[in-house]
Amino acid sequence: MYVAWYEMHDIRQCVEWYDVTPDPATPDPGRRTMPAVATAPATAAAAKATSEGHAAHTKDGDIVGLPGTMPRPIKIALLGAGSGFTPRLCNDILLTPGHCGGEIALVDIDPARLQPMHTIVGRLADRFSSPGRTWTITGHTDRTTALTGADYIICCIEVSGLGCVRHDNDIPARFGVSQCIGDTVGPGGLFKGLRTIPVWLDILKDAERLCPQALVLNYTNPMSMMCLAAVRTTSLPLIGLCHSVQGTSKLLAKRADVPYAEMVWDCAGINHLAWFTRLEHQGRDLYPRLMEKARADLARDPEGKLTRDEAKNLDAWDLVRKDMMLHFGAFITESSGHLSEYLPYYRKRPDLLQRYCRAAYDGQSSFYADEWPKWRAGADANRAKMVEGTTPTEWARSHEYAAFIIEAREKDSPFVLHGNVANTWKGGGPLVANLPHDGIVEVKTVVDRSGFNPCVFGRLPPQMAAICAANMAVYDLGAEAVIRRSKEAAIHALTLDPHTASVCSPAEIRAMTLEMFDAEKDFLPGFK
Structure with missing residues (x-):
C-alpha cells in the first residue's frame, strides 16, 4: 500500500483543465505541456478547496488522518466480508481520528468465512471504541439488514472464484491465449465479470431501495466492467478503487531518484491502463532519464535467460511497461505481467513471452490460476490464527482509499485520489475528451461533503x-x-x-x- 495518491499533489491541479499539445523540445511521443492559462474549475468542490487554501496533505498527516471531526455516527456495509482484505480495511476505519462511532455491517454468504471476521473486527472495535465513540460490528449472511440505512457500501465480493479459476485459465490456454492474472481483461476477466456482475447489480438494486443516500466504493474486479454495468443500471454515486496509480507514482519517483513529495505528475486513462502524461521534478522532465534507463534495462537480457532474482538485481524486469514507454511515450500504471494481457504485442508467441515476460507477477503464464488457491488457503489459515490470538492484529492505519474517502466526506475535508468513474459524470462533459463518453475512466477525483467530484483531464495523446x-x-x-x-x-x-x-x-x-x-x-x- 502506498501514500502516493494524495501525498504530492497540490489540490489546485484538480481545478485546471489542460489541453494536450505536442512539445517540440523532445522527440518522444505523447509528451504533455501546460497552457499558460487554466480554464474555470472543473468542479465546485475543487474550486472550494482551492479558495480555502487546502493544499496537498502531508505524508504524516495522511497516516494520522484529515483535519476536523465527524459530525455523526455512520453505518458502513461491507460486502464480501470473508475477504482477507477485511481486517485491515476495518482497522483503517476504526482508526479514523475524530470519529463518532457507528456500525460496520459485515456481509458474507458463507457463514464459515463470516464468523471469524466478525470475531476479529469485533475485537478491533472494542479496542478502538470509547464513550461517545462506540463501534458496533454486526454479521449478516443476508444483505438486507446490513444495507438498510447504510451511508457507505464497500464491495469486495468474489463469485465462484475457486470453482472457475481453472476454467478461466485452462480453456483459453488450449486455444493459445496465455494469461498471467486473467481477472480483469481477456477470457478470464470477461468470465469473472459474467459471474460477478449479476450479483453486483442485484446488490445495487437493493441499495437503491434500502440506502439511496449511500456512496458506493467498489474494490472487486473486473473493475472497469463492474463500474460500467453499475452506472448503466443505477443512479447511486459510485467509484472504483485500485492501487495502481499510487503504487506506480511512487515507483517512478524511486526510479527517477527524486523525492516523492517533490515530484509533479498527471495521470489519466482507464483502470490498469492509465498513463503518466506529465512527470517532472522542479520543472525538469523526468522522462529522458527514465527512457535512457529503460533502454539499458531492455538490453540486459534480450533472450530471457536470467532467473527472476538475477533479472530483478539487474533491473531486467518490468520490461513490458518499459518497452511501452519507449514506443508510446509515457509510463503505464499496471505492472508488466498484468499489463501484457491488455495489449496485442507481448503474449502471442513463445519468443515474445520469453523476451518480455518474467516469473510470477512479471508475466508468468497461469500464475494467478496456479497460485490464487494457495493464497486463499494461506489467508484462511492466517484468519484462524487471528481468531486464536496467535497472530497480531495491531496495525497502523494503511494508505487504502476507503477510510479516507469516508473521513473526507464526513468531515468535509477535501481529499484527492485517482478513481474509476463515468466519463460523463452526472451527465456533464467528458472527463477525458477523446475516450468513449459512455465509458469508465480513471482520473483524479476530489472527495468532500458533496461526495465524488472527478476532475476534467482533457485529451490523452492519441x-x-x-x-x-x-x-x-x-x-x-x-x-x-x-x-x-x-x-x-x-x-x-x-x-x-x-x-x-x-x-x-x-x-x-x-x-x-x-x-x-x-x-x-x-x-x-x-x-x-
Whole structure:
C-alpha cells in the first residue's frame, strides 16, 4: 500500500483543465505541456478547496488522518466480508481520528468465512471504541439488514472464484491465449465479470431501495466492467478503487531518484491502463532519464535467460511497461505481467513471452490460476490464527482509499485520489475528451461533503487513447452481455479483446467462448 495518491499533489491541479499539445523540445511521443492559462474549475468542490487554501496533505498527516471531526455516527456495509482484505480495511476505519462511532455491517454468504471476521473486527472495535465513540460490528449472511440505512457500501465480493479459476485459465490456454492474472481483461476477466456482475447489480438494486443516500466504493474486479454495468443500471454515486496509480507514482519517483513529495505528475486513462502524461521534478522532465534507463534495462537480457532474482538485481524486469514507454511515450500504471494481457504485442508467441515476460507477477503464464488457491488457503489459515490470538492484529492505519474517502466526506475535508468513474459524470462533459463518453475512466477525483467530484483531464495523446479505447470496447460489450444475458455479446467482447484477437481467429474465439460458457454454466444462469 502506498501514500502516493494524495501525498504530492497540490489540490489546485484538480481545478485546471489542460489541453494536450505536442512539445517540440523532445522527440518522444505523447509528451504533455501546460497552457499558460487554466480554464474555470472543473468542479465546485475543487474550486472550494482551492479558495480555502487546502493544499496537498502531508505524508504524516495522511497516516494520522484529515483535519476536523465527524459530525455523526455512520453505518458502513461491507460486502464480501470473508475477504482477507477485511481486517485491515476495518482497522483503517476504526482508526479514523475524530470519529463518532457507528456500525460496520459485515456481509458474507458463507457463514464459515463470516464468523471469524466478525470475531476479529469485533475485537478491533472494542479496542478502538470509547464513550461517545462506540463501534458496533454486526454479521449478516443476508444483505438486507446490513444495507438498510447504510451511508457507505464497500464491495469486495468474489463469485465462484475457486470453482472457475481453472476454467478461466485452462480453456483459453488450449486455444493459445496465455494469461498471467486473467481477472480483469481477456477470457478470464470477461468470465469473472459474467459471474460477478449479476450479483453486483442485484446488490445495487437493493441499495437503491434500502440506502439511496449511500456512496458506493467498489474494490472487486473486473473493475472497469463492474463500474460500467453499475452506472448503466443505477443512479447511486459510485467509484472504483485500485492501487495502481499510487503504487506506480511512487515507483517512478524511486526510479527517477527524486523525492516523492517533490515530484509533479498527471495521470489519466482507464483502470490498469492509465498513463503518466506529465512527470517532472522542479520543472525538469523526468522522462529522458527514465527512457535512457529503460533502454539499458531492455538490453540486459534480450533472450530471457536470467532467473527472476538475477533479472530483478539487474533491473531486467518490468520490461513490458518499459518497452511501452519507449514506443508510446509515457509510463503505464499496471505492472508488466498484468499489463501484457491488455495489449496485442507481448503474449502471442513463445519468443515474445520469453523476451518480455518474467516469473510470477512479471508475466508468468497461469500464475494467478496456479497460485490464487494457495493464497486463499494461506489467508484462511492466517484468519484462524487471528481468531486464536496467535497472530497480531495491531496495525497502523494503511494508505487504502476507503477510510479516507469516508473521513473526507464526513468531515468535509477535501481529499484527492485517482478513481474509476463515468466519463460523463452526472451527465456533464467528458472527463477525458477523446475516450468513449459512455465509458469508465480513471482520473483524479476530489472527495468532500458533496461526495465524488472527478476532475476534467482533457485529451490523452492519441496513441494512448487508442490503446485505452480498444479495451473499453471489450468492457462495453462485456457489460452489455451481462445486462442482456447475451452469449453473442460476450463472444463479440472477446473477439475485440486485443490480446485474444492477436492469437485466435473469430471462429476460434467463438468456440473458446462457448466452451467456457458450457464449463461454467452452473454459475452463469440465464445466458442465451
